[in-house]
Amino acid sequence: MEPAMAVNILTTIKDKGHEVKTLVMDDDTMTISKFRSEVDKTIQKCSDKNHTIKNFTSSLYALQKDKTLQRKCDVSWCRYLQHPETYVPRNLPYGKYLSNQDLFDRLLQIFTTYAEKSDKLLTLGSTQSNESFNGLVSVKNSKNRFYSGSESTSHRVAAAVCQKNLGEEYLLQTHEELSLSPGRQTERHVSIQKKRKEREDSLRRTVAHKRRRNELKHSSQNKTTTTEMREGLSYKTAVDLAGYSSESTEEIPSPMQPVEQTPLPTACYTHVYFDLETTGLGLAEITQIEAVHNREEFSIYVEPKVPISLAATKVTGITYDGTTMFKNGKPVPCYPLEHALSKFQVFLQKFNNPVLFAHNCQQFDSVVLCHAMQSVPNLKLEESFCGFCDTLHLMKGILPLQKSYSQEALVDVILNEKYSAHDALEDWQxxxxxxxxxxxxxxxxxxxxxxxxxxxxxxxxxxxxxxxxxxxxxxxxxxxxxxxxxxxxxxxxxxxxxxxxxxxxxxxxxxxxxxx
Missing domain, CATH: 1.10.150 (DNA polymerase; domain 1)
Known part of the structure; x- marks a missing residue:
């Protein structure tokens, strides 16, 4: 399809009296062979620089599963030959130099292919301007709209051609050609777009912009790679028929993200003390929410969507078989997360400017609750309280010489009483x-x-x-x-x-x- 279309375009250009001597194109199709056989045998082809580099690097990446390669070095520059006893190839897999004849032969084949065409690769062209024009046409004549069935498609493509050749000023020239007076808004729009383009073009040429663009690209790639590796196999052709084990889809836990801290403005706040029980450590799901202010108390059990870990059950005494929740062996009513958070919201709305207090809240309770709120965004629970306060940090300021800041140790020091309760987070950790x-x-x-x-x-x-x-x-x-x-x-x-x-x-x- 692509070669036939290219032959049609070039034939039309030739019929209009224009001579085409050289084509700059990628190496992915047989367009040049078809054109030479049907139109002009003398036409020359120049490979596209961007596609050539991409094809070369893709060939190398195709070998990434192989981790070894035979070495051929010179003592004048190779640190291994200069110091063979102490040299460590730190940037290579497993910290070992590469040695594998099969991989060497495959690499030699790739480089030989390009070496034999070195004369051709000396004069590379670029189709970047064509790619830019294609993007411009796709904006004005979008493929997801059936403009080709209307009279507007030719005008849209013509507008893209004018903008490519003349810039945004083509609007003013079009008005003048039609004996129309450009309005102020049109002139203002052209002026703004022209300045914006000049500013962006100037910015793109700076080293800082190019460096930042590469940083963002690598950051995005690293984030995607890390997420895919932690999640395991999630999509593959005929994956359901291949019989993969459960380990292929088992997710490796992500590191816990602490909640960003900002000081609350001076005002009158209501202290509400709360505690969460969850299915495990990290970004686990909530199984119980408890809160208290003076004599006002709140407690509700939550249906988890994931199994409760044995470590969490040992600490909380909560189990769930998928239909019924048990607390220390006794059945208790439990509700979906959205219903539980809604009830918690009603409880918090009783107070003026409530602040949620918890021990070691910064590392656990606040993170888990915020994660749960993100799964129910329409509830807007965050509007029902002002923020969090971690009593662990308060105690470190009040008792700077204390050896342990567990709840048991603090009750023993401050109240001189034995406290049998435990810190669930500390035990789980x-x-x-x-x-x-x-x-x-x-x-x-x-x-x-x-x-x-x-x-x-x-x-x-x-x-x-x-x-x-x-x-x-x-x-x-x-x-x-x-x-x-x-x-x-x-x-x-x-x-x-x-x-x-x-x-x-x-x-x-x-x-x-x-x-x-």
Whole structure:
């Protein structure tokens, strides 16, 4: 279809008396062969620079699953040959230099193909202006509208041609050609658009703009790659017939994002103390909401959409079989999240400027509640209270020399009483981190990572099972993406290539599984 259309266009141009000697085009079609056979045998072809670079890099990316390559270096520039005993190729997978004859042969084939056409590649052209014009036509003559069936399509394409050749001033010239006086609004519009284009063109040429554009591009790509790796397999042709295991779709937990803190303005506030029970640690789902102000109390159980973890059940005593919720073995009424938050909103509306207080609220309760509110945006629960206050930070200011700031320790010091209740978050964190740390002991015993690094990995919410999932999905890159995921501007675990390569090598030796 594309070659036939191109031949038709070029034949029309030739019939109008114009001579075409060279075509600048990509290498994806047989247009030039068809044109030479049907129209002009002497016409020359010049490859498009952008498409050539894209095709070359795509050929290299197609080999990304292979992690090794044979080396051919010179002692004048190769640090490996200069210092073979101490050299470490830190930027290569697993920290090892590359050696694989099959991959070498495939790379040699790619480079040989381009080397044989080096004379042709010396004179590359560019179709960027054509791509720009195509975009301009698509704006004025949109493909999702059937303008081609009306008389307006030729005028729309003509308007795009005029704007490409003359700029926005074509509107004024069109009016003058038709003996019409351009109105003030038209002149003002042309002036604004002209200045805007000049300003944007000037900005695009600056180094800062190009650097920022690349940063945003890489940031978006990294975010997409990280999310896809954590989520696992979600879409693939005939995926339902392939019999993938549940591990393929198991999601690796994301790092918890703390709530942004801003001081509240001076005013009279109502102190409302609240507590949440959830299905687990992190961005888990709410299973119970409790709140109190003086003698006003509120409590409601919430139906979760995900299973309640064993660690959470041990702390809260709450279980849910999909239809009935139990508290310490006794059935309790539970409601959908939207209904529960609506009831909580009615409770908060009884008070003047309520502020929600909780112990360690910044790291847990406020984050979970805000996440739940985002799933029910029409409720606008955030308009029913002024903000949060973390009593943990208050206690650190009041008792700066206190060794422990758990609720039990604070009640013992302030009230001189024994408090049998526990901080659910603290218990969950300790339980989860301990389980994560224990699961990482094979890496510590294998001298793959230190105990401090194992604690850091465990504290980030990751266990050995999560590392195996990441390695199974994208081998070395999966571990790198998981460890270097940005959280508040910092890596979730580490960016150090040595540690990432060491963990990847350990998993490859001990737990390597063929990819699905």
């Amino acid at each position: 300790k339980t989860l981190r301990q389980e994560n740390f224990i699961s990482l002991q094979p890496l510590v015993r294998g001298k793959c990572i230190s105990e401090n690094m194992a604690k850091k990995i465990a504290n980030s919410g990751l266990c050995l099972h999560h590392l195996k999932l990441a390695f199974h999905r994208d081998s070395h890159d999966g571990i790198r993406i998981l460890f270097s995921e940005k959280t508040n501007g910092k890596a979730r675990v580490t960016n150090r290539t040595k540690i990432i390569s060491s963990v990847s090598q350990f998993l490859q030796d001990q737990f390597s599984v063929p990819k699905s």
